[in-house]
Structures are given as C-alpha cells and as structure tokens.
Amino acid sequence: MGRAPCCDKANVKKGPWSPEEDATLKAYIEKYGTGGNWIALPQKVGLKRCGKSCRLRWLNYLRPNIKHGGFTEEEDNIICSLYISIGSRWSIIAAQLPGRTDNDIKNYWNTRLKKKLLGRRKHSINENTVMNRFSSSRTSQLNPARDLNTASPDDDDDSSSPYNSHALSNSALERLQLHMQLQTLQNPLFSSFYNNPALWPKIHPLREKMIQSLHLLNQNPNNTNGPSLIQQLALANGSQQRAEDIERNKADIYELTSTNPNNVSLQHDSLKITASKIEELVNSLSTSSDGSVSFNYAKNLIDTALIPEVDGAEAMSYANAFDGATSNIQAELDDMGNNKAANHFAPREDHPNTNAEFDYFKEINGCKDNILWWSNELDTKLPSAISWDPVNNSVFQNEGLFQDYGSGAICGSGQY
Template identity: 85%
Template sequence: MGRAPCCDKENVKKGPWSPEEDAKLKAYIEKYGTGGNWIALPQKVGLKRCGKSCRLRWLNYLRPNIKHGGFTEEEDNIICSLYISIGSRWSIIAAQLPGRTDNDIKNYWNTRLKKKLLGRRKHNINNNPVMNRFSSSHSSQLNTTRDLNNSSPDDDDSSSPYNSHALSNSALERLQLHMQLQTLQNPLFSSFYNNPALWPKIHPLREKMIQSLLNQNPNNTNCPSLIQQLALANGSQQQAEDIEPNKADLCDLTSTNPDNVSPRHDSLKITAAKIEDLVNSLSTGGSFNYAKNLIDTALMPEVDGAEAMSYGNAYNGAAASHIPAELDGMGNSKATNDFAPQEDHPNANAEFDYFKDMNGSKDNILWWSNELDMKLASAISWDSTNSSAFQNEGMFQDYGSGAICGSSQY
C-alpha cells in the first residue's frame, strides 16, 4: 500500500516559482519561521504549493547566504574527496560547504565535476585491463542516466547485475575514480596494472568465479551460479549438480525485497553489500587487511552445516585470495602470497620492490594535471598508516567515523 500524498496534487501549482511566490514565502518565513510544519505552511502563506515544494524552494534558493555557481577549486577538492569517501550523500557533502545546497552540489557533480574527472578516467580506465577485468561490460554505469540514454545499444547492458545493484554504481565509480587517482599519482602504479605480465597469477577457476560473481546474468541460465562454482571448486560435482542453475540464485543476489530471498541464498545477498563495503573501505584509505577480511567474509556464504563446510573449503581453496591479492598488488605493498613475484615474470620482482618503496610516499605526486591540489591526494592515500587527512582534520566528525570505516550501513 502506498502512502497518502502529502498534499492535494490536483490543487497545487507545479513548475517554476514566480517572483511573487518567492517573495511571499520568504517574507512569511523570515517573519514567522516555518513553524516546524512544512505541510501546513503553504496554507498559512497563501500559496497553492505543496509543502515539500515550499521547503525545497526555501532551502535551495530563498534561504539567506545561499551561494550559486562559481565553485572554487577548494570546493571541487572537497566534493571529490567526499564523494570518493562516502558516495552520493549530498546532504553530508553540503554540510561541509557553507552556503551550498545538496541539490546544487549534486547538479554540479553530475553535470561538470564528474565529467572533469571521468573524462580523464574514460581514457585511462578504458585502457586499463585491471578495471576492465572487473567491469569490462559495465562501463556504461559510470555515466548518468542521460549518458546512458545516449550510449549505443552495444553499450547498454541493462541485464547486468550491476544494474540490479549487486555492486552499486556509486561504489564502482568511486573505486574507479580511486584507481584513476592512483594512476595519476604514481606512473609506476599505472605501468603495473597496464601490464598483465606483472599481475599475480590467478587460477582460471578463480578468475571464472569472480567473473561469475560480477557478471552473472539472470537471463543466462547456462552460466553456473556462484554457489555451483564454489561447490565445483570443492570437488563436489554432485553438490554442484544438486544446485540447479536458476534465476532465483541471481535474483537473490540482487533483490532488495527480502521476500524474494530463499533461505539458502540469503547469504549471497549479503555478499553484494560486503563487496560494496570493501569498496568503501578502499576508498577511505582503509587498511587492506580490513579489506581482505571483508572479502574473506563476503566470499564465505553464511550457511550452516555441511553446506557451510563445503562452501568454506571451496572458498579457501579457490576463491579466497583472488581479489585481496589483486588489490594488494594494485595498491598496497603488504603483499599476500599471491602477489609474490612470479617466476615467469622476472621483472615483477623489481616492480614489486619499487611498489614497496613507494608505499606511503607523498612526494612527487601528480594531481590530475594540477587541476586539483595535493590536499586530496594525501587525503585518499591507500596507505592506511597515513590515514585520512579528513579524519585527522575531523572533517567527518559530524556523522561519525562509521561512515569512513567501511561500515555496511551504507
């Protein structure tokens, strides 16, 4: 059952506000305040407007000390870094920018700032095999709805689980932005992940598993489900066969409706949240060990009894180290075994050591063509020991450290 409308939609005016309406509303609020009830306000003011519309007009336009346009570079930096850190929590971002409204910032991000950054990303990331591994068919999600509408049919992957919020657009976009920044900050980082020969070796099954997790298509019943693959990895052909490939598995992963989730696959829905949690962790300069723990738990279906043992073994044997290793390799010198230099990639050793040496260094950081300053670069360092400048500066104090510790509350 939907909620009752907040006002009589038949008798309220919509569309742009006239100067007269603005004057009336402004004069009333300045004299009497809002009275704590926006719904009743229009009647008191004598406006045929919805209360919510009045509230929006006041907050976004009429309120004193509102600034429009003319964002400074410093504001750009703050918006970018906060977006990378916390995503599209515009009201929180706006709280850090006096005189700016969430709507303004949201518009500014969607229409300008994002293009400014992702315009560069488009070149770098599209040619970046690591990111392509994760999102080869999902680049369209980085665009706005309008961009999507403008994309070619070939780009449109509406059946993608990403589009069904397995991993939110915001989260992946933030991850890509983060990697974009790393590339620009550290050319060697770029040379590493643009060179497949330097990557840690990944068992084909692991590759397949993670691809399955990321690419599962509810319409493709030929693709074994993640659960099946986990069972297969554990050598349990029978169990794999017992788990019939069906759309329910995949719907479970992406469903937001708890009623759609079968008990067996309830845990997998949690997985998507945990992966997003991971991205949050990485984006906020969190520890890679913490990120690895997240992956560990994300890939361990939370089921009971024999199933749990089976999945757990499969996970331990095949899926466990893939993402953490890759992430370690990409951004952190705290290498796992998987990132140990490979025998068949002799150059990897030097690269690896160099990464180690580079870790934590803030020298010679190139901020994307100097368009933004170095403040942000240090703020979003991958190095957990250096922590976030925002944390140090108490920037997040208003909404708690949970938001920047990879909490799954988002």
C-alpha cells in the first residue's frame, strides 16, 4: 500500500507548463520565496499544479542561472568520472556542475553520454561480451527500444540461464563496462585478452567478475611496471620484503589468469594464488586481531564460486556475498589507508600540501576507490552517517577523481 497522494490528482493540471504558469510561479518565488512548503505553494500562487510539480519546474527550469544543453568536454569528464565512482547519483553529480540540474545530467547521460562512451566499444569488439553475459537489463524489459544494451541477434539467448540473474544493477553494469573499457586502453596485456573474444572462456560470469577484480587488485593502476595497489600498501607499511614477494609472483599470476583463460583449473589455481596473496599481505598488514576475517571469507567465496554449475539462487547469493566480501576488503583497505595517512602521513594544517608522503597516500586511496568501485553498491553499503555533502565529502575532495580522466593518469586513462 502506497502513501496518500500529496495533492488531489483530479484537480491539478498535468503536462507541459505554459509561459503564463512559468511567469506566475517565477514571479511569486522571486518575491516571496518558496516559504519552505512546496505542497502549500500552488494554492498561494494560484496555480492548479501539484506542489512537487512546482518544485520540479522551479528547480529544473525557472531557477536563475540554469544552463541547458551545450555540455563541455570538461563537464563530460566530470560526469563520467562521478558516474563511474558513485553511479546514478544525479543530484550529487549536479552539485559539481554549477547551473546544471540533476534531471538535465540524467537526460544527458541516458541519451548521449552513455552512448558516446559505451557505443564505441560495441564497434570494436564482439557483442557477446563478458558484460553481455552479465547483463540482465531491466530497462530492456521495460522499454527495449531505448535500451542501449539491447541484445544483438548474435547474443546468447540466455534468458533461461541461471547466470542471467539480477545480481548486478544496470548502473553497476554500466560502470563496470566503462571501467573495463578504460582498463583496456590502459593495460595492453588486459587489452589483448579483452579485445579478443576467441580467448574468452565460457565460464561462470561470477568467476569472470572475480578474476577481473583480482587482476585489478594485483596491478598498478598508474603504471603496470610499478608497484601494484597491494604492493603500495605493503611499501607504505614498511613491508618491503612482502612487496618484493608479490612482485616476484605477479608475472605468474598474470600468466595463469590471462594466457590460459580456457583452463578452468588454472583459473582456479590462479584465483587461489591471487586471493592468498591478498589475504597473506593484508593479514600481515592488519593491525587488528580479526582483520583477516573478511579476506578468508572472500577467498572461500572465490573457491565456492568455482563450482561448475549452480542454479540462479546460488549464483545470486554468490554475487551478493562476494559483493559483501569485497566491500569488507575495501573497508579494510580504507581503514589501512586512512590509518596510515592519519598516523604517519598527516600533513600539518599550516602546510597541507607540503607532505609528499601524504600526497602519495592520497594517490593510493584515489586509485583504490576507482579500482573497487563496482563492488560497492553504495546505496546499501555506505552508512548514512557518511554525508554526500558535495562540498565536504571526501569523494569529491579526492583530487585524483577529477584529475584521473582529465589528466590521462589512471585510475582513469583520460581516453574514451
């Protein structure tokens, strides 16, 4: 049972606003303000409109300094960066773009920008991609004509597949797709595999997701020849030996996971190796006695997900559980990063930008955020206590986020 309507639907006008209505509403608000009560506003103004409709009209159209259309390249980059990082939080994205409304950005994304970004890859590689095997487009069910991921005739008819689950949201899928696209441009080894569908194994999509995530954890997002994220954390913690160990094993892990994609047992081994490396390192870095719990959990999940056949419910539970586990991983990495930054690299307030080590850690955090974005369905994972205040939130103060796509540095490549 839904809540009672906010107004008498029968007696309110719907549809496009007339110039007269616009003028009336604008004049009233400019003179008296909204009075803090949109529901009561239409009566005061003398409009037969729903209060919510008035609010929407004002915010999206009549409000001063509103810009329509003509998005700049810089705005594109910001929208893309934020969408990848936080998903379809249009109001937050809009807060970063003066004069833009959430509705405008949402429309722009859905009608143009998404096409511009995701469309390119469709020309370059086969439709039957990792992503499409993940995909369970709700949009296409509701409105196939508008769905950018509409299946091509050669797509697998996967409707009966247990893996055609709803484990990932459309938003997450798009973000994953974008991120993988960026990854392709940035990492030649990944690119050679990713751009060659013949090399792709017919494996459980969740395995593919896990392989991808573990690859990302094991590679340096800025420079494939430099230390990986895990190594950077190790180095930052002073664990030089541990970092060297990981470096020695990196090539082996890549070989197992990339050059033998059709060999499930090798994948299994490589996942175990990779997971164990992560677990081992983080255990060694963890300062709390139970810090390894979520890593053990993740590792078990990885092993479990390698079961050849599972039904839809199981696949769903794996996906959810793995998301939860990776969230825990991210939380621990966050903790480690924050603790290190706070304990060892905190800049003096009077010289906030002069501490090189602090900047270094900020970079690590920024990259980590982007690496693990997909595992975070932020809706459910972020505590409400974490404010999305566009001014104060760390997500937006993270310079890396913006410079990524603008400067060509990875965490994003700056290319689309």
